[in-house]
Amino acid sequence: MLRPRKMRYLELTVLKNDMDAVLEYLGKRAAVQFPVSAAAESKKAATISQIIDRLKNAASFLSMEIPAEISEDSVLPGEGDQALAENLCAIIEELMKRRTDAQTEKDHICKAIDETDAFSKMNAPFSDLEHLSYLTLRIGRLESRDLPVLRENLRDRAVIIPLERASGEAEEKILAASSRKGRFALDSQLNKFSFEPAAIPADFKGIPSEILSGLKEQLAQIETELEKINAEKEQLRKNVCNDIRRHICSWMTAHAIEEIKTRFTVTDSVYHFSGWTPADNVNEISGGLLEFTGGRIAIRTYSPDEVPSIRSGSEKVPVSMKHGAFVKGFEPLVFSYGAPLYGTIDPTPLVAFFFTIIFGIMFGDAGQGSVLLLAGILIKKIPRLFGKFANFSTPLIAIGVSSMIMGFLAGSVFTNEKLLIAPTMAITGAVTGHPVDRILHILPMAEEGGSITKLLYFFGFTVCIGIVINSLGLIINIYNRFTLKKYQAAIFSKTGLAGIFMFWYAISIAARLLFGGSFQWFDFAGLLTPVFLIFFGPVIWRIISKERPVLEEGLFLFIMEGFVEILETVSNYVSNTVSFLRVGAFALSHAVLSFIVFRFTDDLAFSSAGGTFSAILIMLLGNSIIIVLEGMIVAIQVIRLQYYEFFNKFFIETGVEFAPFRFKIKNKTT
16 A cells, blocks of 8 residues: 555534543544644543542552553443542552551661660760760650550651550550650650659669660561551552552543543533544444444544645644555654655555665575564564564564575575575575575675676665665655645656656666667757756746746846756765665675674684684674674664655655544553
8 A cells, every 4th residue: 555544534513421432432443633732631630630640659559560551441430430449549548658657667766776776885874865866765654545645646756665564553654766856846745744754863874774675676566567567568459459450541541531522612512523534434433433322423524625724734634554564564664754745655665675675685694684583573472571662573573584585595694604505505406407505695705706796796786776766766756746736846856757857867878888888969868858857947837837037036046056956966866876885885794794703603613622612602792793783783774775865755745643542552461
C-alpha cells in the first residue's frame, strides 16, 4: 500500500447520559482522533485525580507494580466503586500510618540508645546529659492512666518508656526522651499530668542502668511491632493487589474521559463533538455506536475536501498507515523524519525494502547476521523485557536475515572464511557446473588477479542502488506535487520533471562513456534543455498562469537565483549518487575487519598449547566488537542514506500523524 489510508471527518451528537459509554467504546477501539485543545480540569476530573493518586500511593506502599497504562479489560467505575476505592485506600493508609509512626519511634529510640550508650561509658555527672546533642531525658513517676494520653499528645516528639511499676500502685516510673529541640514541648506536657521527677544524687555519674535497659526493651517491642505490620502488609498485598490494579485502570479510564469531555461543546442534554477516523473504520464505528446506544446518536461523515478548515489550509488531515508486520516495523524510522502529507505516497514499504538490502550488503556475515536475527526474535517474544526496544524487533529480524544471505554469498560465518567453502562449492557446482569457494569476492586478494575487477563491479552495483533510490525519490516527489496541484514544482523544479530528465540523461551519458561510447552533439541539447527549464521555470510558469510581474524579484536577482539553483542541482545529484559508494566502502571495511579477526584466530589456533583458548577468546571478542560497534555504525549510515538521499527529495512539507483517543494500551497482567 503506497498511499496512506483514506480519512473521514465525523461529527457526532450524543445524549449526556450516553456520553461516557460512547467515549469508552471509541477509546477502546482507538479509532477516532479528536481535536487537541487546552482545557481546564473539571471538578469531577480533579476528584478522580485524587482517587488515582491515593490508589497509586497505596500500591506503592504495598510494593506492587503500579499500572502506568490502562489495560485492555478496563471498564468505567460503576455505582459504589468510589466508596470501595476510598475504603480500600483508608485500610492501607491506616497501615501506612502505623508503620510510619512505628518507624519514627524506632528511629528516635535508636538515636537515644546511641547517645545513652556513649554517655554511659563516660565517668561524667548525670547532670551533663543536658549537654548532649540529641537527648533530653526526664525520669520520674506518672499515673498509669495518663500514660496513653501523654504518648498521644507527644506523638513523634518524644519517646515514653515505662521503667517499673510497683504491684498494686497506680503510678509507674517512666523515662521520657526527646531531642533538644523538643525539650520544651516535653516538659510542658509532663507538667500537665503532674509528673514527679525522680531524685538522682547530684554526684551520681554515668547512666542509671534501668534507662539503657528500658530503651533496649522498648526497641525490641517496636521491632516486633514493625515485623507484625510488615506481615500484615504482605498479606494485604496478596489480598488486594488485583483490586487495586483494577481500580487504578478503571479510574484512569474515567479520568481520560472526563478530560476529553472538556474539549467538546455541551448543552443541557447533549454533547456535540467531531474527529478524524480512517474511512475503512467508518461503517464499523457507526454501526457499533448506533447498536449499543439504541440509535440515540447522530453521526455525519465528511470527506476531507468538505471540511472548511482543510480547504482553507488551517488544518491538515492526519495520516494513518496500514501495513503488514514487516513494513510496520519501519514506520518509526519514517515518522522520526516526518509524516507524509495526506494523499501523497507512503514511502514506508520502500524504506523497509532498501534499509534491509543496504544493511545486509554492508554487514554481510552469516553468523553475525544470525545474532541479529535471534535478538529480534527474542525482543518480539518478550517485549516487556526490552521496553521501547520492542519496536525494533521486526527491523532486527529483517536485517539479520539480509546479513545472513550476504554472508553466505561472501563465504563468512563469524569471520571464518573456511566453513562455507564446501557447501558453496557443492551448490555452485550443481547449479553452474563450475564450483567456486565463494559466490561474491569483496576483499581483494593478491593471488586472485580478477578480484580487484570484481570489487569495482561491486562498487558500481552500489552506485546503481543509489541511482534507483534517487530516481524513486524524484518520482515520488513529482507524483506528490501533481497530486497537491503544485504544478510549477512538479514540472520545473530540480526535483521535478526537468530535474529527473537531467539526472537520467546524465546517467545515460556516463553509462555510454563507461562502455566505450563517446559524447555526441545531441547530448548538449539533452543536458541544456532541462537546465533551461529549471533556470527559466519560474518565469515560464508566471507567463502560463498569467501572473504579473513576470520577474517578481527583478532581473538581477532572478539571474543570481537561477545560477545558484543550477549549481545546487548538479552538485546535489552528483553527491547524492556518489554517496552510495559508502555502501561498498563499509562492506569492504567489514570484510577487512572480519579478515583480521579470522587470521588472528586461525594463526593462534595452532601456535601453542594455549593457542586454542586464545583463538576462541579472540574470535568471541572480535565478533562482539563487530556486531555492536560496526553494527551501530552501519545502521547510522543506512539511516543517513535514507534521510539525505531519499527523504529530502519529496519530504518538502510534512503532515500530521494520526493519534487516536485510546484506552487499550497493554495486556492484562496478573
